[in-house]
Structure formats: C-alpha cells, structure tokens
Amino acid sequence: MGCRSCDKPKMNYRKGLWSPEEDQRLRDYIVKHGLGCWSAVPAKAGLQRNGKSCRLRWINYLRPGLKRGMFSQEEEDVVINLQAKLGNKWSQIAMHLPGRTDNEVKNYWNSYLKKRVMQAQGSKPNNLGEMSSLSNTEPSLHHQHTKNSSGSTTTSHDQDANLSSGSHGISAPALAAEPFDHHVQQQHKNFVFSDWMPATGPESYSMSTHWPSSTASSCNVTPSHGVFADQMSGSYGGALHQDHHQSSAAGHGAAATIAGGGYFDLLNMGDIYGGFAATSDDLLF
DNA sequence: AACCGCAACAACCGCAAAGGG
DNA sequence: TCCCTTTGCGGTTGTTGCGGT
Structure with a gap:
C-alpha cells in the first residue's frame, strides 16, 4: 500500500x-x-x-470478465445461502460468483433477494437454508421477460444458459409462491459479459460496436471461451443506453486487437484483473 | 399526456485495515 | 511504534426508467 x-x-x-x-x-x-x-x-x-x-x-x-445481467438460479442460491451464512460480506460472497462484483451482489440482494427471503421467511420461518429449494415452485423471473437497457423488453429464456457454465440449465425455479413482479423483470438485462474490450471512441459505445464474428476474426478479437456480449454496458446519463444484444463473437484464442490495432494478450491480463477470480469456465481466456 | 410511485442500479461516502516511511 | 496514505468494504444515496393511474 x-x-x-x-x-x-x-x-x-x-x-x-x-x-x-x-x-x-x-x-x-x-x-x-x-x-x-x-x-x-x-x-x-x-x-x-x-x-x-x-x-x-x-x-x-x-474490468474484464464481468458477467452482467440476470443472476442465474444457481447464483441466486449461492447468494442466499452465503448471505445467510456470512451475513453482508458482499466481497466474500462475490468471490463465489465469478464475474460478479460485490456491488452487483449487494444491489441484487438489497433490491430483490432480500424481499424474497423475507417473504419466504414470513411464510416459512427459520429456513433460510431452504431458500433455494423453496424456490422451485414458481416459474422463474429469470427466464421470462428480460429487458435490455434501452428499455425494450424481450422474451427470452435465461440467457445465462448461453454461458459455458450454465450447468443449471434453463430450469426455472424461483422463490416461494410469489406473484410475478414486473419490476423485478427489469433488472434482468440481456447482458452476458461486460465487454470491456476495445472501443475506439465514445461512439464505440453505441450499438454499432457490436462484435460481429467477422469483426472478431478480422480484428483478432478472439475470446477463448464463453460468450462475449458485445456491448460496452452502461448508461451514460441515461441518454446513451445501449441495446444489449448478445453477440456471437466468440472465439478460441487469447489475443485481441485493441484500439489502434495492437495485439492484446489476454493471457497476460492477470495483473489487470486485480483479484478477479477466474474460477469459472466463463472466465477463462 | 402528465403525473406519481416504485424498482433497479451506478456511484458516493465513511470507516477500517493494510502497509510503507 | 506512530503517522500518513492507499485500498477495500459495506451502507447509503441519487438518478433513471418503467408501469400504473
């Protein structure tokens, strides 16, 4: 320090x-x-x-490797269980969720999971540990409508299913017999990965910077595993919301071309990851 | 069409721990 | 050992967008 x-x-x-x-x-x-x-x-x-x-x-x-968008059922269970076990140790909980940040986990908990846990506790006291199993009674919020940040709502099955780690498949459990909450839908964006990769300018934040596979190949943009979303996720003053399409710009290499054209060795990104735990297949570069 | 309330999420704030001089 | 700075973490706030009325 x-x-x-x-x-x-x-x-x-x-x-x-x-x-x-x-x-x-x-x-x-x-x-x-x-x-x-x-x-x-x-x-x-x-x-x-x-x-x-x-x-x-x-x-x-x-940071590279961030997985954005809706939490999978698996991730949700992890959060619920670890929160019950560790309390609000978001950074520790996030360590078990590769690609998720403590802030994201915290927000997800505060805005969504906490309520569901409390509701479930209300109906079934003293069974926090059963939250995940409790959740198997309802069509999941994860797998219905997802909304991209541009505001359009798409109907889609869990796009996380596209993640290489999607071992949970697309089964759709959710907590308790809770009415579907339209607001809850909102949080499930179509993101898969936050794509931090090269943008050559502000305009690169627009949808136009999606990585079509052709671009990926021509530019040596070749993430080695998993699916890269092609968006620079984020909102800029609310005015520049992008459409978060999922790109198929997946590849199997370890180099990408960054702005300006130089090769960028993802294998050497360890220093940059800054503690990012690459324990998931999703995050292998 | 306008307004209101709510939810989601990005970002800020404050504090504590860690580490170097 | 103390002081100062930086980092990391958790709580909280602010902004934005959406749905309902």
Whole structure:
C-alpha cells in the first residue's frame, strides 16, 4: 500500500455517471500500464476523478470478465445461502460468483433477494437454508421477460444458459409462491459479459460496436471461451443506453486487437484483473 | 399526456485495515 | 511504534426508467 510517490494535487473531482470518454481513458490507461496506484491513475489517465472513483469504475464496470445481467438460479442460491451464512460480506460472497462484483451482489440482494427471503421467511420461518429449494415452485423471473437497457423488453429464456457454465440449465425455479413482479423483470438485462474490450471512441459505445464474428476474426478479437456480449454496458446519463444484444463473437484464442490495432494478450491480463477470480469456465481466456 | 410511485442500479461516502516511511 | 496514505468494504444515496393511474 502506501504509494507516496503518487502525490496528487488537490483538485475538484468530477462526480456522477461516467462518460464513455472517461471509461475509454481509464480502460486505455489500465490496459497500457496495468493496475498500480489508484490515486495516481486519474492524473496519469487524464481524468478528473479521484482514484477511488476510478477503482470502483474499473472493478464494477470495466474490468474484464464481468458477467452482467440476470443472476442465474444457481447464483441466486449461492447468494442466499452465503448471505445467510456470512451475513453482508458482499466481497466474500462475490468471490463465489465469478464475474460478479460485490456491488452487483449487494444491489441484487438489497433490491430483490432480500424481499424474497423475507417473504419466504414470513411464510416459512427459520429456513433460510431452504431458500433455494423453496424456490422451485414458481416459474422463474429469470427466464421470462428480460429487458435490455434501452428499455425494450424481450422474451427470452435465461440467457445465462448461453454461458459455458450454465450447468443449471434453463430450469426455472424461483422463490416461494410469489406473484410475478414486473419490476423485478427489469433488472434482468440481456447482458452476458461486460465487454470491456476495445472501443475506439465514445461512439464505440453505441450499438454499432457490436462484435460481429467477422469483426472478431478480422480484428483478432478472439475470446477463448464463453460468450462475449458485445456491448460496452452502461448508461451514460441515461441518454446513451445501449441495446444489449448478445453477440456471437466468440472465439478460441487469447489475443485481441485493441484500439489502434495492437495485439492484446489476454493471457497476460492477470495483473489487470486485480483479484478477479477466474474460477469459472466463463472466465477463462 | 402528465403525473406519481416504485424498482433497479451506478456511484458516493465513511470507516477500517493494510502497509510503507 | 506512530503517522500518513492507499485500498477495500459495506451502507447509503441519487438518478433513471418503467408501469400504473
């Protein structure tokens, strides 16, 4: 720790949602220099953010290997069980969910699972451990309507089923005999992976930057395993919501071309992953 | 069509732990 | 050993979008 060489002038840091430009700067910087002293990143990357904000953005959003979108039933069970066991140790819980961030797990719990657990507890006290089995009585919220961030709602079976780790298949259990909650649907976006890979500019955040397989091959974009969503997930001031299509830009290699054209060795990304646990097939590069 | 309430989620805040000088 | 800085974590807030009225 302690990075005294990273002295930075006091400045007015920008707050709020990150713009595509900022994301790009941060991504470019880390791809180029790897992870280091976060407090030094903003200055070096030319960002008017504090290091903390950069770190958060990277970990929760830009980091490679992030799996976005709806939680699978399996993941949900893990969260429920571990929360019962560990309490609100989100970082520890997230460790058991490759590709998920503590923030994401926390949000998911607070906005959704907690209520369901409480409801289930209300009807069946003292059986937190049975939550997962309890959940097998209802068509799952996971497997019905999913909404992409552009607001359109699509009917789809669990897109996680497309994940290589989709061992849970597409069975559709959910907690307790709970009425279907339309709002709950909203959280299930079509994301599969957060695709942090090269974007050459703000415009690259648009749908137009999807990675068609042709692009993938021509640009040597070849994730080795699993399915890459082709979107830069995120919302920018709510005005730039993208359509989160699932791309089929999957491949089996370990190199990708990043902005500008240089090869980017994913196998050497360990330093950049920053503790990201690549224990799932999904995350093997 | 406008308004309101709710849900989801990104981001911020504050604190504690870790580590170097 | 103490102090200072950075990092990591959990709680909380703010913003946005959607559905209902």
